[in-house]
Each structure stands twice: as structure tokens, then as C-alpha cells.
Amino acid sequence: MYSLITPANYKSLLTPRQTQLAIKKVKDFFERDLAVQLSLTRVSAPLFVSKDSGLNDNLNGVERPVAFSVKDIENDKMEIVHSLAKWKRTAIKQYGFEPGEGLYTDMNAIRRDEDTDNLHSIFVDQWDWEKHIKKEDRTEETLKENVNAIYRALRHTEKYIADDYAFAEKNFLPDKITFITTQELEDRWPDLTPKERENKIAREKKAVFIMKIGGALKSGDIHDGRAPDYDDWELNGDIVVYYPVLDRAFELSSMGIRVDEDALIRQLEIRGCPERKDLPFHKALLDGELPYTIGGGIGQSRICMFFLHKAHIGEVQSSVWPEEMIAECKANGIELL
Numbered sequence: 001m002y003s004l005i006t007p008a009n010y011k012s013l014l015t016p017r018q019t020q021l022a023i024k025k026v027k028d029f030f031e032r033d034l035a036v037q038l039s040l041t042r043v044s045a046p047l048f049v050s051k052d053s054g055l056n057d058n059l060n061g062v063e064r065p066v067a068f069s070v071k072d073i074e075n076d077k078m079e080i081v082h083s084l085a086k087w088k089r090t091a092i093k094q095y096g097f098e099p100g101e102g103l104y105t106d107m108n109a110i111r112r113d114e115d116t117d118n119l120h121s122i123f124v125d126q127w128d129w130e131k132h133i134k135k136e137d138r139t140e141e142t143l144k145e146n147v148n149a150i151y152r153a154l155r156h157t158e159k160y161i162a163d164d165y166a167f168a169e170k171n172f173l174p175d176k177i178t179f180i181t182t183q184e185l186e187d188r189w190p191d192l193t194p195k196e197r198e199n200k201i202a203r204e205k206k207a208v209f210i211m212k213i214g215g216a217l218k219s220g221d222i223h224d225g226r227a228p229d230y231d232d233w234e235l236n237g238d239i240v241v242y243y244p245v246l247d248r249a250f251e252l253s254s255m256g257i258r259v260d261e262d263a264l265i266r267q268l269e270i271r272g273c274p275e276r277k278d279l280p281f282h283k284a285l286l287d288g289e290l291p292y293t294i295g296g297g298i299g300q301s302r303i304c305m306f307f308l309h310k311a312h313i314g315e316v317q318s319s320v321w322p323e324e325m326i327a328e329c330k331a332n333g334i335e336l337l
Helices: 016-038 087-095 140-164 182-188 194-205 261-271 274-278 280-286 300-307 323-331
Strands: 040-042 048-050 067-070 073-080 102-110 123-133 178-181 207-211 231-243 248-258 292-299
Touching: 016 040, 016 102, 016 123, 016 140, 016 300, 087 102, 087 123, 087 280, 087 292, 102 292, 123 300, 140 207, 140 231, 140 248, 140 292, 140 300, 178 182, 178 194, 182 194, 182 207, 194 207, 194 231, 194 248, 231 261, 248 300, 261 274, 261 280, 274 280, 292 300
Parallel strands: 040 102, 178 207
Antiparallel strands: 048 073, 067 073, 102 123, 123 292, 207 231, 231 248, 248 292
16 A cells, blocks of 8 residues: 655645756756766666676565566576666776776666655666775765765755745755764664654754664664665665655665675675675675775655655656555645656
């Protein structure tokens, strides 16, 4: 069953046609500024990868990728990507990027097992980015430097959109983003769920980077699921902002320093899938054939939704929704594309 928040007396501040023009403004500006802030070059990316390559993002390990066969390729299945988390690392090597340089791409994915709501769609569109770093730069300091670079691009975009649209706020995002770990959140609000903790800290700080996602907390619980074979759970996190339209925390980006050999083996064991180390991607990593990297994904529709004050992600992207959700949205002033 889907879930839906319907803000009282909601009405879009832009018509569907005006929204399309505004989406392009947001995307074009943010993409250019992101590339400058992180020293990235745009590259082309696949919509699907071979199942046997080990390149697809397994998310929490239970989601089913959309798969199909190809007439001219026997005994192999192709999978629509969930994200390009692992593919980008191989691309860093293929394109010969040096430490400090990186790539970004438009990533489109299908996540058919997604629970749809105001923020989640089975269609995912992101700027996926990856940057080559040295092994000695696999540190929390490096992680924070890159978070701050992305946050600068967000604040620059906020100002740019506010100059064109009277409803947009120029200084809603604070000057600086707050860094906090999942364990610090649990220590502060032990009786709340992880999502409730995110809502609390987002309302308080307006913009936070929640660090160390995937591993077990002192309680034995995990804050949120993460695949074991791309982010290092000790060196990752989410950029989360407060979103007043829905009065809740709003994740804009997930990112992290990628696993090295030790972190990969450790996290595969924790998740109970050590056999993945024999897949081509994992074997290349363990054999020292892949560069050390940092990277992440930044939601394109989510950023548009945030800056254009929309109540539902379906107002800024075309996807499919349950008939009941479509009817409820229409009755509450939410125009799905």
C-alpha cells in the first residue's frame, strides 16, 4: 500500500508548462555548478549491465532488478541498473582519470520494488558522480570536503532560482551543513525510529550530513540499509535537508568513499554474501585493478521538487502511480505529470 502526504490547501505555484521550464533551469544550473565544484567531466552511462558482471547496485539485497535477454548474446541476462555505484569505478579506470579528477553522468534507473510515496518513484533519475582519490585520502576529512562542495552547489542553485521566481527562498538553506553520525542520532533519541531521528535533526539544523550508514549501531539496529560492496560504511552518508512543504526530512544525496579491499571483505561477511567476491567487479577490486574513489548520487527530480516547492515527485517527473494515489493527488491540488 502506498503512503501519501497531502499538505493542507496545497496548490502548485507553477502550471505544468511553467514547471517544465523551471525544471530545465534547475537542472542546467546545478549540473554546471556541480561539475565546477567537484572537478568533474560528463560521460555517457549504461541503462543496463550484464547480470554476471556484478556491476549492478544490489541496494538492500532484496530488490528485484528488471531483467531481459538479448538475441545475440547467449546465456546471459541484462539488468536495468538500480544505480551506477559500481560501474562508475570501472569507468574512472577506463577513462584514465587522475587523483582529484572525476566524472558525472545522467543516470536513469528502474526500481520496481520501491514503495511509492511523495518522495519515491519506481523511476529514478540522478546525477551519478565519481572521483579518483589516493588511498591515503580515504578519510573523513576527504568525505567532508566533498560534501561541502556539493552543498555549495545547492546554495548557489537556491540563489539562482530565487532570483527568477518570487516564491523561492534565497536563504532557506543555512550557510553551513551540519555533520552528525547515525550513532550520535541514536544516542540523542534512542526511543525514536531512524526516520523520526532524521526528521528531528532536519527540523533543528535545516541541512545535515548523516554519516556512517549501513553498519550496526550500539543497539544492534542499523540506521538504514546499504549495499556492502560500494560505500565504506564508516566513510559514507546522506545529505538531508528540512522540507517545509511536507514538514519532514528530505534526502537529496547519498554518497561515500568506496570500499577498499579490507572493507569489501568485511562488509560482504557481515551481509552474508561472501560469494560475491568472485564476481568480475569484486575480483578486480581485490586484485588491486581498480582505483580508490569517492562518489555518490544526487536526485535530479528531488532537487527540482525541493527548489520548486512541489508536494510530490510526480509533479517534476513522469512515472506510474497507483490509481488511488492519482485520484487522491488530484483531489488535493497535486498535478502529477
